[in-house]
Every structure is written in C-alpha cells, then in structure tokens.
Amino acid sequence: MPRSAGVEAPDLDTFPKLLLHHAKVRGDRPAMREKDLGIWQAWSWAEARAEIEALACGLHTLGMRRGDRLAIIGDNRPRLYWSMCAAQAIGAVPVPLYQDSGAAEMAYVIDHAEVGFALVEDQEQVDKLLEAKERCPHLRQLVYDDPRGLRNYRQPWLNAYDAVTEAGRAFAEHHPDFFEAEVAKGKGADISIFCYTSGTTGTPKGVVLTFDNILKTARNAAAFEDLTDREEMLAYLPMAWVGDHIFSYGQSYACGFCVSCPESAATVMQNLRELGPTYFFAPPRIFETILTTVMIRMEDASRPKRWLFKRFMALARHSGVRILNGEPVPAGERWLYRLGELLVYGPLKDTLGFSNVRLAYTAGEAIGPDIFDFYRSIGVNLKQLYGSTEASVFIAIQPDGEIFADTVGKPAPDVEIRLADNGEVLFRSPGVFQEYYKMPEATAETKTADGWVRTGDAGLFDSRGHLKIIDRAKDVGRLKDGSLFAPKYIENKLKFFPDIKEAVAFGDGRDSVTAFVNIDLAAVGSWAERNNVAYASYQELAANPRVTEIVTGHVRQVNRDLAADPQLHRCQISRFLILPKELDPDDGEMTRTRKVRRRIITERYQPLIDALFSDRTEVQADLEVTFEDGRRGRLSGLVRIVDVETFPPSEAGEAPRKAAA
Amino acid sequence: MNAVAGLADGNGAAVPDRRFDEVLLEVDSISLSFGGVKALTNISFDIRKGEIRAIIGPNGAGKTSMLNVINGFYQPQVGTIRYKGEARRAMRPYQAAKQGIARTFQNVALFRGMSTLDNIMTGRLLKMRSNLLLQGLYWGPNQREEIAHRAFCERIIDFLEIQAIRKTPVGRLPYGLQKRVELARALAMEPELLLLDEPMAGMNVEEKEDMCRFILDVNEQFGTTIALIEHDMGVVMDISDRVVVLDYGRKLADGPPAEVRADPAVISAYLGVGH
Numbered sequence A: 001m002p003r004s005a006g007v008e009a010p011d012l013d014t015f016p017k018l019l020l021h022h023a024k025v026r027g028d029r030p031a032m033r034e035k036d037l038g039i040w041q042a043w044s045w046a047e048a049r050a051e052i053e054a055l056a057c058g059l060h061t062l063g064m065r066r067g068d069r070l071a072i073i074g075d076n077r078p079r080l081y082w083s084m085c086a087a088q089a090i091g092a093v094p095v096p097l098y099q100d101s102g103a104a105e106m107a108y109v110i111d112h113a114e115v116g117f118a119l120v121e122d123q124e125q126v127d128k129l130l131e132a133k134e135r136c137p138h139l140r141q142l143v144y145d146d147p148r149g150l151r152n153y154r155q156p157w158l159n160a161y162d163a164v165t166e167a168g169r170a171f172a173e174h175h176p177d178f179f180e181a182e183v184a185k186g187k188g189a190d191i192s193i194f195c196y197t198s199g200t201t202g203t204p205k206g207v208v209l210t211f212d213n214i215l216k217t218a219r220n221a222a223a224f225e226d227l228t229d230r231e232e233m234l235a236y237l238p239m240a241w242v243g244d245h246i247f248s249y250g251q252s253y254a255c256g257f258c259v260s261c262p263e264s265a266a267t268v269m270q271n272l273r274e275l276g277p278t279y280f281f282a283p284p285r286i287f288e289t290i291l292t293t294v295m296i297r298m299e300d301a302s303r304p305k306r307w308l309f310k311r312f313m314a315l316a317r318h319s320g321v322r323i324l325n326g327e328p329v330p331a332g333e334r335w336l337y338r339l340g341e342l343l344v345y346g347p348l349k350d351t352l353g354f355s356n357v358r359l360a361y362t363a364g365e366a367i368g369p370d371i372f373d374f375y376r377s378i379g380v381n382l383k384q385l386y387g388s389t390e391a392s393v394f395i396a397i398q399p400d401g402e403i404f405a406d407t408v409g410k411p412a413p414d415v416e417i418r419l420a421d422n423g424e425v426l427f428r429s430p431g432v433f434q435e436y437y438k439m440p441e442a443t444a445e446t447k448t449a450d451g452w453v454r455t456g457d458a459g460l461f462d463s464r465g466h467l468k469i470i471d472r473a474k475d476v477g478r479l480k481d482g483s484l485f486a487p488k489y490i491e492n493k494l495k496f497f498p499d500i501k502e503a504v505a506f507g508d509g510r511d512s513v514t515a516f517v518n519i520d521l522a523a524v525g526s527w528a529e530r531n532n533v534a535y536a537s538y539q540e541l542a543a544n545p546r547v548t549e550i551v552t553g554h555v556r557q558v559n560r561d562l563a564a565d566p567q568l569h570r571c572q573i574s575r576f577l578i579l580p581k582e583l584d585p586d587d588g589e590m591t592r593t594r595k596v597r598r599r600i601i602t603e604r605y606q607p608l609i610d611a612l613f614s615d616r617t618e619v620q621a622d623l624e625v626t627f628e629d630g631r632r633g634r635l636s637g638l639v640r641i642v643d644v645e646t647f648p649p650s651e652a653g654e655a656p657r658k659a660a661a
Numbered sequence B: 001m002n003a004v005a006g007l008a009d010g011n012g013a014a015v016p017d018r019r020f021d022e023v024l025l026e027v028d029s030i031s032l033s034f035g036g037v038k039a040l041t042n043i044s045f046d047i048r049k050g051e052i053r054a055i056i057g058p059n060g061a062g063k064t065s066m067l068n069v070i071n072g073f074y075q076p077q078v079g080t081i082r083y084k085g086e087a088r089r090a091m092r093p094y095q096a097a098k099q100g101i102a103r104t105f106q107n108v109a110l111f112r113g114m115s116t117l118d119n120i121m122t123g124r125l126l127k128m129r130s131n132l133l134l135q136g137l138y139w140g141p142n143q144r145e146e147i148a149h150r151a152f153c154e155r156i157i158d159f160l161e162i163q164a165i166r167k168t169p170v171g172r173l174p175y176g177l178q179k180r181v182e183l184a185r186a187l188a189m190e191p192e193l194l195l196l197d198e199p200m201a202g203m204n205v206e207e208k209e210d211m212c213r214f215i216l217d218v219n220e221q222f223g224t225t226i227a228l229i230e231h232d233m234g235v236v237m238d239i240s241d242r243v244v245v246l247d248y249g250r251k252l253a254d255g256p257p258a259e260v261r262a263d264p265a266v267i268s269a270y271l272g273v274g275h
Helices: A015-025 A045-061 A078-089 A103-112 A123-135 A161-174 A178-185 A211-225 A242-255 A265-275 A284-299 A303-324 A331-352 A369-377 A440-446 A487-495 A521-530 A538-543 A545-563 A598-604 A606-612 B003-008 B063-070 B093-098 B116-122 B141-159 B175-188 B205-222 B233-239 B257-262 B264-271
Strands: A030-036 A039-044 A069-073 A093-097 A117-120 A141-144 A158-160 A191-196 A206-210 A232-234 A258-261 A279-281 A359-362 A382-388 A393-397 A416-419 A424-428 A453-461 A467-472 A500-506 A513-519 A573-578 A618-626 A632-643 B023-034 B037-048 B052-056 B078-083 B086-088 B101-103 B193-197 B225-229 B242-247 B250-255
Touching (some): A030 A265, A069 A103, A078 A093, A078 A178, A093 A103, A103 A123, A161 A178, A211 A242, A211 A393, A232 A279, A242 A279, A284 A303, A284 A331, A284 A369, A284 A521, A303 A331, A440 A453, A513 A545, A545 A632, B037 B063, B037 B078, B052 B063, B052 B205, B116 B141, B175 B193, B205 B225, B242 B264, B250 B264
Parallel strands (some): A030 A258, A069 A093, A117 A141, A141 A158, B052 B225, B101 B193, B193 B225
Antiparallel strands (some): A382 A393, A416 A424, A500 A513, B078 B086
C-alpha cells in the first residue's frame, strides 16, 4: 500500500537516519534508478544503504571527519546523490557545485567553503579541479566516478570511486558498528548542506541549511500535496540547485519514493517518456521548449492530424482547464473531452512522458499564461510555486482548485508572508536558512533579527489572497514622468511569444521604454525552413528583415496589451532591436540558471542602448564572445533599430493568445 | 555497472611515455597508377603498434589512395604491404576487415535510413556466428548472440556519448554526429588498426575538440593503432606521434610532428615557395 508522507516518526531528523529507516521498512522498494548502457538499472533502499555505508566508510578512511566539506560536481548520478548522504552520515557537509561552471568559479566556491574533499563525475571535472587546486589550499582528496581518460593521471590524491568503496567495505568489516553509530550522532539542527546561489547578484553566496530546514519544508509540502512513497521522479536539474536538492533528495528521503537519473543530459526527454514520472518539476523554459517542439512537429504533420489537433485543442482550451479544476462543465463537453483524451490529449501526454503525472511544478520565472493553460487543458496538473534557496524552496504554492496563471498561489504550510512598504516580499518559515557562510553582513541585510527574510522580489496580494510577483524589487524603476517601470513584466510578456527567447527592457529614468530581443532559433528556424528562408547562423537569421517584421508584430501586440493595464500603460515599447548574438552564461550575460544579468548587459551593450534612445535607425555592434571551449572571439555587424507603434491607454486589447510560430 | 572498466579490459594499455617499437604495418615501395596517372610512387613507411600516425599532404597528394591501398580497396602494381609480419600485395577489403583493419570515410558512408544503433551493429557483422536460418528465429542461439553484440555496441555508444541519437535514423543527424557514428561503427569491429579519413573535415571548433578527445581516448583505452588523414595542422601536430607527408604521390617527409613542421620541403609544398 502506498504510504502517505508526513507520518514519519519525529526522531528521523536527518537524511542518513531516514536512509536506515527506509532500508528497514521498504528495503526492496527501488530508491534510485539510472539508465546505463541503454538499460534502466535500479537500486533498492537496502542496496542504496549498502552503497552509502561503503562510501561513507571509504571517505572516512580517506581522512574525512565531522565538519569537513565535500564538494560534489557532476550530472545527476545515483553515486553523486549517495555521496551526499554518505558525507552527511559521517557528519561532513556536502557542497554541490554547478557542473558547467568554469575552473575559476569552482575555485572561488571551493576556497570560500573551505572544501577539503571533492567527489566528481569524470575527467572534465577532474581537469577543472586540477586547475583550481592551486587556489584551494584546503582541498586534499579527490574522488572520481568515471575513470575514462584518467588512466595516465598520476596525482596521489586522485582516487577512483570503486577503490574508495572497496576500502570502505574493508573498513566496515573491521568496524561493523561504525556507520550506524556515526549516523546516530547526527541531529536535526546540524548543518545539512551548503547551497551556493547561482550569483544573479554578484558573487555566489553559500546558503547554510540544516536538516530541520530541509526536512520540515520537504515534509510540509509533501503532506500538502499528498505525496506517497510510490511517486516517480526524474532528477535532471543541476544538483547544486536547491530545487533539485529538495525534490530529488529531500522529498525522496522524506517520503521514500524512487528518483531516476537520465542516461545523459541530451536524453532527458526520451527518458522522461520511458519513465512516466508522477511528480515532475521543470522551469518555465522547459515547458515552453516542449510546447514549441509540439507546435513545430504539428506543423509538419499530415492534414487530417492537424485538423484533429486544432479541433480538440480548441475544445481543451475551452473546457479542459475547468474540468481539471473541478468546475461544472456541461455533459456534452465532458463527453467530447473524453473523446479528445482518447484521440489527442492521451497520445500527446504519452509522447511527452506526462501520462502519469499527478503533480507538476514550475517556478523560477513567470510562465506564459498560454503555456500554463496548454498543459492544464490537456489534463496535466501543472502548478506554480514561489520559492528561494533561503527558504529551502517553498514560500508559496497554488492549492488545488485555486490555480490562476498570473499568481504564484498562497503561502505554503507554516510560511508567513508580508509585504514591505516598497512592495518587497518578506517571509518567515521553518525553512529559513541559518546564514550566508562567512558573510555576516550579507546575512544581516537579508535576514532580520526576528527571522523575516527579504526575497528581493516585488509583489502584491490580489483580491483572492494570492501572491503575484511583478519583478525584482531593485529592478522596478520609474520613467522620467514618474510612472512605474517593471522591466521583467514587459520582458515576460515578450517572451511568451515562442519566437522570442530572451528580452531585456530599458527605461528607468528615461522618457520611453526600449528593448533588446533574442529570437528563438528553434521556432524561427522552423518558420524559415517552411518559408524557404536560407540562413547559416543565428546572426544571419536575426538580421533577416522578414524576421524583424514578425518580431515587430509581437512587440506591437505586447504594446496593445500593456495599453490596457492601468499602472503599466506607459511601459509600451517604442523602439527595439534584435541582438546579433544569443545572451549566454559563458559571456556572463546570464546566470547559470539563465536569468538575465542587467548590470553586465548594460555595460557590454552600452553603444546599442545609446542608439536605442537616439533617433538612429541602425547601429554598428562590435561584441566580444566566448566560445564553449573558453576561447574568445569578436562579432561585429550592423543592427537595425525598429520603431513600434504605441497605443493610447484606454484602447484595451484582448490578451494575446499563443499562436503557433 | 561500470561500463568503462569493461571496455578497457582485454585491450593493451597505452604506453604512458609513448614509445613504440613493434611494427604493425609496413608499406614497402608502393606504386599505384590509374592508367597514366601515377597516384603513388615508391612510397615506404611503417605504422607501429599503439601509435597515432598522421598522413598529411596537399589536395591530390595521394593520401586517400594510400588508405585505400592499406585496407585492400586498391591493389598497388608494385610493392608489398606487411601487416603483422605477413607480406601481401593483393587483398580484398573484407579480408582486411577480418584481420582487424577498420576505417571511416572522407564523405560519410553510413546507411542513411537505418538508426545509429543499427549502423553500429553492422560493424559487428563479421563477429556474428549464427547462420541465416538461425537468425530467422526469435529465440535460440542467435538471440543470445545478438544480446552480446548489442551490449558491446552500447558500450561504444556510451563511450562516444551518442545515447541521445541511438534510435535516430542517421540521415537526419548533423554532419558532425554522422562522423561520430561512423567512428562508432568502425570501433564496433574491435579493430587493431583504425584508418580515419579526414575525421574532422567540415567540423566546427567544438566538434573538432570532441573528436580529438575521442581519438585520444580510443588510442589510450583500447590501445588501438590509429592512422589518420587530416588537413587541420593544429590537430595533426597536437595528437599524432609521427607524421608522414605526401605530395604528388611521393613521400616528402616522415617523422615526429615538430621535425616535419620544420622541414623545408614540407613548407614549400604547403606554401608554394621555391618556384
């Protein structure tokens, strides 16, 4: 029988204790899966316990002691998740790092967190740490999982994972009680993990979280959503991100459900379909990409299929969301919807891997209302949630039956939210972080003495008591005439068009609003293919006058929409340009979680911004770009600036519905 | 559970300090002509076990002809080839394949309508034992054999990181990935000598770097001897142990990369000075 979460005994206050508990209670239930060499491999809780015990003892023999730190770097792999629990079992603190960050970024975090040990996936990460090691005096031992390409590495402090567990097993044979005794020493108030923020605002900060922080919020949310030990989850987001830590680790241990790791980052969509998860998280970007892919593929489908899709999607838009929300719907529509489930929605969900999804979350950014409604209309219970690393994720969740595309829901269980005078959202909860490691000033700035945490986001409560996030509090500005300027709000409206991948709006302290636009290469590329537009690169497609025309249409639609907004009608975009390169984390223009870094963009693109606020119709762009291998190059070209029609405030337009690219 | 350990087993380990003594293949005074056109004139060099050997030269120098001679596609009029100590002049490509010589092609030669996995499986054909009759049955020895071959191919897929395109028809893949699939198929033969004809032609910098890494890994992990033709001098100088330079069907130079690069004859062949 599936068992509901939140009923576990209170003495199970750390992850290693939960591991022992699950190994006893549901020892032969799967704990983790990974697709390896084309076949799904599974490990039961009992097997996971044995692996973790061997690894914990192995790390102990390498010299790891209570209070030491273990950096964990790599794709989502069972062994890396086990290393978290193994470190925690012997009182060390795991510090997961973003696997795609460069050696310099890694060196900063490793040095700052005084990391003594690192467990990494493969040669790529080993190479980066070798480069970083000089600057990290604390780093003593390195363990790698995949030995490929490392045959000729002779450093004495490099250890193969298998050798470490081997030593661990030998140690455990002589000290059979060591592991359980070490686990018993842990308590809920101990530090569980350092989660380094992705650095949206400057240098990464190490958020210190305790077992209580994570387990209480994980359990609260699990009880709120009725999660059981039968959930299936696919772990594919960076392990260093607090969300993955809560969903794929915290809640898995809290409830005892199985977490699966994809074969590689490129096979996530295929693996998703094979697995059919019941519980799924993805940032809006991924839901958007999936929808774009569906739309592109439908364009290529045969005529009868296109007709069927169009007919039934119209029906789904009309009644699907209401059916999912449990609202009354006429019997005839219900029957038709059931037919649609058979013909369209069911097969579509199966193709996407959403057939079994009971609960899907999205967070991190605003999601387009049309994208959100699309998934809900075909019967995927997609919800928005609002959270942060400092809160151990959950701040607000949309409760069942009260789901609106434009809000992030109500305060999560045990969370209090209030708004500061400037509109900033503050919260207080059991998940509130202890401190930013070695940054007392930053801690004091964010966390008040009585436990309230500033999120830095500006928000408001609507009449239904739901929280609505408008923008980063510091980014909300004013135009010269004093009217409100919320760049993110405008950018999101632009990004809701599948043709537009990124947008950056400018206007603080100016007369009018202007914007940079990045086109979406998949969507616009597919359009180009269908319309016989030849192009060789992003740059060439972005400069195509017909593409400019399409984007101009989208911007005009946004303006029409903004004109209807009583507070933000002055934010209509008067001029824009399409950037000749995609914004890229490698150039520092975005964070690793793909949030736009305004300050850096303003610095790098100053000439382009100046041109936007002048009356020139084109501007010479000369940009430095970083290739994936770290080399640098230059990119130059002429960029066109386009003027767009704006609308008088009262001319209310219907919100733009999503049209296929 | 551990894919790579299994792959490395049973194959000779690469020599860390990279010294190669045993000659694997020796071509001696090879001449090849098509009617009046002399493609190769009196070429002699050797390929030693475990090394990465580059064959370079300007367009039309006879590089691909040389590979074709080695794997038996062309038969030279004069000269002998000694492979693993056995001299031969005429040999069919399938005989070469049986003896452990695999190759990739300058212009990708895959079965475009077949999936990546099926293409790689064709590389295992020579290793398959069961006959046509047995292969027609679902159960029986053929099933066991196919499972074993599939397992081997999966290790190659893992090694070359092409899991995501396992089931994709290769005709739909971008060029760089097709090249990688071709390498995978060649590796499926478990070759002793791998001939790569311009493995990096038409690739961008990142794809080239990936390919270099794969070639080095193949050489290091499986101990496979590699002979490659390549135009990108940076690549050649970086990864090869020895380089032979051809021009108009003649051997111009032969030796370690640094030495070849400094050779005045090579410089004039490439830059066209001295006229």
